[in-house]
Amino acid sequence: MKLLITLLLCIVSFAANAQYEYSNSITHISGSDNNIILQVAVQAHDKKELEPMACKSIVYAYLFNGIPGVGDGEPLLDDNDSRLHAAYLRALFDTKYTVYANMPRKIDGPRKNTAGMQEATYQIKFHKSAFDKDLMAYNLIQGGETKPELPSIMVVPFRQDGQSYRQILDSKPEIRLAISKVQTAFSQAGYTTIDFIAKLEAAERHSDFTSDNADSFAAQLIRNSGSDIYVSVDCSVIKTYNNIHVGLAMKAYYSANGNITASATSSYDGNSTIDRCYIGAIHKAMPELLRQIKWPPTKIDSKLTIGVGAESMIDLDHVFEQTGTTIAEEIRSWVKKNARAFHQQGLSSTEIIFDSITMPKDCDSTDFAMKLAQYLRRKGISAKYTIDGLSIYITITD
Numbered sequence: 001m002k003l004l005i006t007l008l009l010c011i012v013s014f015a016a017n018a019q020y021e022y023s024n025s026i027t028h029i030s031g032s033d034n035n036i037i038l039q040v041a042v043q044a045h046d047k048k049e050l051e052p053m054a055c056k057s058i059v060y061a062y063l064f065n066g067i068p069g070v071g072d073g074e075p076l077l078d079d080n081d082s083r084l085h086a087a088y089l090r091a092l093f094d095t096k097y098t099v100y101a102n103m104p105r106k107i108d109g110p111r112k113n114t115a116g117m118q119e120a121t122y123q124i125k126f127h128k129s130a131f132d133k134d135l136m137a138y139n140l141i142q143g144g145e146t147k148p149e150l151p152s153i154m155v156v157p158f159r160q161d162g163q164s165y166r167q168i169l170d171s172k173p174e175i176r177l178a179i180s181k182v183q184t185a186f187s188q189a190g191y192t193t194i195d196f197i198a199k200l201e202a203a204e205r206h207s208d209f210t211s212d213n214a215d216s217f218a219a220q221l222i223r224n225s226g227s228d229i230y231v232s233v234d235c236s237v238i239k240t241y242n243n244i245h246v247g248l249a250m251k252a253y254y255s256a257n258g259n260i261t262a263s264a265t266s267s268y269d270g271n272s273t274i275d276r277c278y279i280g281a282i283h284k285a286m287p288e289l290l291r292q293i294k295w296p297p298t299k300i301d302s303k304l305t306i307g308v309g310a311e312s313m314i315d316l317d318h319v320f321e322q323t324g325t326t327i328a329e330e331i332r333s334w335v336k337k338n339a340r341a342f343h344q345q346g347l348s349s350t351e352i353i354f355d356s357i358t359m360p361k362d363c364d365s366t367d368f369a370m371k372l373a374q375y376l377r378r379k380g381i382s383a384k385y386t387i388d389g390l391s392i393y394i395t396i397t398d
Helices: 002-021 047-064 079-084 086-094 128-137 165-171 174-188 196-206 214-223 274-292 327-338 365-378
Strands: 026-030 036-044 101-112 118-126 153-157 229-239 244-254 260-270 301-308 341-347 351-358 383-388 391-396
Touching: 002 047, 026 047, 026 274, 036 047, 047 086, 047 101, 047 118, 047 128, 079 086, 153 165, 153 174, 153 196, 165 174, 165 196, 165 214, 174 196, 174 229, 174 274, 196 214, 229 274, 244 274, 260 274, 301 365, 327 341, 327 351, 327 365, 365 383, 365 391
Parallel strands: 153 229, 301 391
Antiparallel strands: 026 036, 036 118, 101 118, 229 244, 244 260, 301 351, 341 351, 383 391
8 A cells, every 4th residue: 555655746746847848948959869969948946946847847758759860759758647657757857867867058048937937948968778778678768669760751842843954953053052961951851861962963864754744753763763742842942231141941851642741930140151050040940840741641541442353254243142342342342451541533334443451550552452462362263463552452353
């Protein structure tokens, strides 16, 4: 009974502290793994509490809120975990947090705000890899598998329909600098980046894609780049006698289907160089962009077409003797059972088309096609499949 009361007190105390004091105003500055620099704004009743609160806020946010630019930016634990591991968390926030979030460097303050609280901004060194190992050792996370890999990123210039990437690069030289700085920011946040300029020049040099149509060339370049997400960047620069104003707009799209996943805009004024102004604008916009990016996508839409081969002796109206159902009816039932959502566009004796298939979690176009083809084979129907991006084609060959 005594142990139960103590545990409950730990939970209540921890929850109250977290809701009242810990800050989520955290920005990723640089680094990855055990060498991450984060900036955090905190407030406390006493100046002496500010530095500890800054370090604790980093640890709390990483566990329960997620930090954009650190790992996948998603939380590791939930309220149920906080109850199950109350004793560990109590010890962590009493003293152990200093092992993983330390070396605070004051950026601004302290000063008293309008609410009478002391406030300040610090940069903190966060040792993510070491913290993850400790969490694994105490079974709060399992072997690091709770955090999926980050998507690969390719940064491209904003392109209007009909424009070629080469025209944009030649007519707007400052876009190269903006692309380079945004790509560097993603690299510093732990993402694998793919060099757009190198991909473009290689495709032009080897005539990899059809170059007579700018839209087609751009689509093929992105689809064949190997990137999971491409980020479109548009920029503007206004120079005056003693000031430079840069504007920045970024949009992130899934390379496989072109669906947008994130967007952010910012601007920066300074009397420094253009590249420093770009860095300032990127630092302002990047946390919001990283917060919005979802990976893996929660919704993947594909198009599914099942057709009858030219040499086939049966069609989709063929009836299975055991069930009394047609091949088309069996296919629709299988899709209804295995897809999260779908829309059937058309049906004939030789073709059935689903113009929208929402994949189940942890399943891509190839997985889905393979499973459907295997199902048909178990029914005694020979079938083969091909994949083109997110379009699935299955051909009945009997």
